[in-house]
Amino acid sequence: MTSLKLLEGFRFLEGQSFMHRVDPRVKMFLALVFMILSLLFDTVYPMITLFCLTFPFIIIAQRVKRWFLTIKSSIFLFLLILTLNTIFLSFSAAVAMCLRLLVLISSFSIFFLTVHPDDLAAALVALKLPYSFSFSISLSFRYVPTLALEVQTIMEAQKSRGLELEKGNLFTRVKNFLPIIVPLVLLSMRRALLVAESLESRGFGTSEKRNFYKQISMSAKDWILFSLLLILLVGGIFIKIMPALIPDGFAWFFQNWPL
């Protein structure tokens, strides 16, 4: 069930928390801000800070358990990053990379756990993106649970043929995933064609103008959160491009461990 658990942190679940009520555009901005900041810095302390800033949102969304399932299922990936970076770079860089992955997973987890695929389409349309594009994106996210089930079935089917996914060295384990990936890609492509045909047969894209069942609008709390995130983003970029402005006493914060 590992594959299903891995995606638990990215699957929308109905809820009434504050984060569920936040405008999807703000949540999208939140994920982007933390993504940009985590890619901007590559040392341990800024990453810890970013994680400490993202984690409260998961608590507010009341989705810690689901987030943890995803993190737990990604342990192999974390260990892989830690090992490779320790070998080729340093232990400090390896820890920073792991924390970067943690921040990326957490920020996007907040988004996907609290944004309904329909709200995602509405948010993208509100951002003036073409409807067909918005619809494609929301549709692809809607298929995540289906895809997870498919991965599970394929894994079971291959295990029934004696495939042992958890056995062997790193190279063998990676190679063992080929019998999972090939059927998954082929089935996904086939499904994409079927969905396209089904949409066309229902007249998708025949009229230029269309109305929407659900309209989204920014409230005061959305603007406040958006402003705070914007300040954080601008501040982060500012520190990165003008390191001379960092007071001497804080220079250690942006440096790697001597390991």
Place this chain on the structure above:
Amino acid sequence: MIVLDNVSFRYSNDTAWVLKNNSLRIDQGEYIAILGQNGAGKSTLVRLLNGLLRPTQGNVYINGMNTSNSSVAELAREVGLVFQNPDHQLFAQTVRDELQFSVKTLEWSAEKQNNAIKETLTQLDLTLFSDRSPFKLSGGEKRRTSIGTIWVRDPSILILDEPTTGQDAVQKRNLASLLSRLQTYGKTIFLVTHDIEFTIKHCPRVIILKEGQIIGDGPTMKVFSNQRIMSEACLFPPQIIRLIWKLQETHPNLSMPNNPQEFTQSIENFLKNQ
């Protein structure tokens, strides 16, 4: 031999029981079908047989091995599970490569592997397609290839999940003849199906599941002619049973035959006497 000893299963502590207190014994060489509504627990039951799932309570024994103490890889040597959709299984460049992949995890000599592949290709009429891509085969050929990927490992128990779904009449007939041929090797054939007509024609024993419990187990004609079981499981009796019931209205002495062949014989005898 398959033994289920008071088996119950649920996915987690906070979910409902999918299977409840089921006991069952299936001898080697039996040809069995398991039927029930969607969600009755059929797929869960077969996943318990090859270790993909472990019983929450009770024990499942496969040829004496307790599945709770055995890995899926170990159990896969004894139990072969053919999934409903062949596309979930096929990935290699040729049909031969597919079969090769299935045997490479077994500690067989190269000669034994090659012989098994050759034998399977012949048995399943796949020799002509052996160097073709499995993705370019027809539905029936893909189905045979997916059976082949399991059959080549020589398991003593072969489980097929809804093998007749989406198959036309000719493909069903071919599948039936293939399964009968495989059964002659003394293997246990276990079908998970919704196809009542296929079951009555080919399977001597049937198991009916309802809400996770076995409510019917026995000779197919006997189980299918039990109105209580059929109505509880929301199953519609096959044509032959309905015909016999209709005939029994005017011929109360007409007994329920043990199998469709016996019924055909009695009709033939009746017509001859006329």
